[in-house]
Amino acid sequence: xxxxxxxxxxxxxxxxxxxxxxxxxxxxxxxxxxxxxxxxxxxxxxxxxxxxxxxxxxxxxxxxxxxxxxxxxxxxxxxxxxxxxxxxxxxxxxxxxxxxxxxxxxxxxxxxxxxxxxxxxxxxxxxxxxxxxxxxxxxxxxxxxxxxxxxxxxxxxxxxxxxxxxxxxxxxxxxxxxxxxxxxxxxxxxxxxxxxxxxxxxxxxxxxxxxxxxxxxxxxxxxxxxxxxxxxxxxxxxxxxxxxxxxxxxxxxxxxxxxxxxxxxxxxxxxxxxxxxxxxxx
Numbered sequence: 001x002x003x004x005x006x007x008x009x010x011x012x013x014x015x016x017x018x019x020x021x022x023x024x025x026x027x028x029x030x031x032x033x034x035x036x037x038x039x040x041x042x043x044x045x046x047x048x049x050x051x052x053x054x055x056x057x058x059x060x061x062x063x064x065x066x067x068x069x070x071x072x073x074x075x076x077x078x079x080x081x082x083x084x085x086x087x088x089x090x091x092x093x094x095x096x097x098x099x100x101x102x103x104x105x106x107x108x109x110x111x112x113x114x115x116x117x118x119x120x121x122x123x124x125x126x127x128x129x130x131x132x133x134x135x136x137x138x139x140x141x142x143x144x145x146x147x148x149x150x151x152x153x154x155x156x157x158x159x160x161x162x163x164x165x166x167x168x169x170x171x172x173x174x175x176x177x178x179x180x181x182x183x184x185x186x187x188x189x190x191x192x193x194x195x196x197x198x199x200x201x202x203x204x205x206x207x208x209x210x211x212x213x214x215x216x217x218x219x220x221x222x223x224x225x226x227x228x229x230x231x232x233x234x235x236x237x238x239x240x241x242x243x244x245x246x247x248x249x250x251x252x253x254x255x256x257x258x259x260x261x262x263x264x265x266x267x268x269x270x271x272x273x274x275x276x277x278x279x280x281x282x
Contacts, residue, residue: 003107004188007078008087011042011068014049016235018094023058023096024103030053031104036061040078042068071184072196072200072209079199086110087194091185093235096125106188107231117193117222120182121230122173131234132167133186134179134226137211141166144262149256179226180218184210186232193222203269206255207262215270 006018006024017039028035037060040050051064065077079087086107096102102121124135135141144162147153153163155282164170168179187210197216200209214224 002036002082002084004086004088004103005036005038005079005082005084006090006103007038007040007075008090008092009040009042009071009074009078010047010049010092011074012047013092014052014243015252017049018056020090020092020094020096021053021060023060023098025057026098027096027100028103031101031105033107036082036084037102038078038082038266040074041064042070051253065175068252070202070205071207072203072204073190076199076202079194079281082189085191086188086192088188089184090232091234094186095233095235097231100231102232104232106227109227109230110188110190113225115223116190116225117217117225118182118187118189119227119230120179120225121232122226123183123186123229125235126235128174132169132173132189133183133234134168135166135181135183136217137180138170141265142211142263142267146260149259173226174228174238176225176227176229178223180224181211181214182224184213185234187213189213189217190222193217196222201269203265204262205258207259208266209262212266213270218246240253 008020010017017094021037021039024037037057039049039053039060040063042065043049044067045064050064052211053062061078061081063078063081069077075089088106106119106121110116120133123131125131140162141269144166147159148163148166153160171177197220200211201212201216203211217224
């Protein structure tokens, strides 16, 4: 069994993934743990991902998912190919800082805190500024999420106040603490959690599968933590928010429609059960 299986999901973003894998390979030099690097490919190798990956990084594992099966299901295809003590979903647009021993420190943290089910590291934008990557999932916060995606928080004060609550802007991001959910761009999950509750719910093609997974962890007693002193840089493209305005986005932006669909599915699944779990441990 590997110590960690780190999965990148490709969908016609080969250059980003090769850069991300390169930063990861540099990070795990002299790492005392057994690390599996996996690229799960949703693009059926139409961009030459397999050949370029294995040429540059022969230690990596390439997995063809069979088509664009979505974010959660694509990652699970990669996870299931290699059993590990920890499963790490890591976005293609991430870079691990040089000489940070990030993977080694992640495993050491999880080993030292066996009661924690999942962690998310601190994410920084490429210019070094903080990227909000942990959230609340009380009902008002979840209801406001689509308005955040179309930038209404920049126009209306009441939306911004609710969005700030969703993004947990009110707490010191220089402290490690339990949170409701962490962004799927970088989340580490313990094997025992998977054995207990399963993988991402594949009813979500993309978006909110991370929120849903963390909800299920909290429901059975596995806390989710934000870890402030483990840092990864993330470009965070937010393609679903590129077209402003609710109706324009829904008509013209396919990812915005997918985001809205996932939001509705989440609300229906968890109706009547919205709460703020992390406050119990804070």
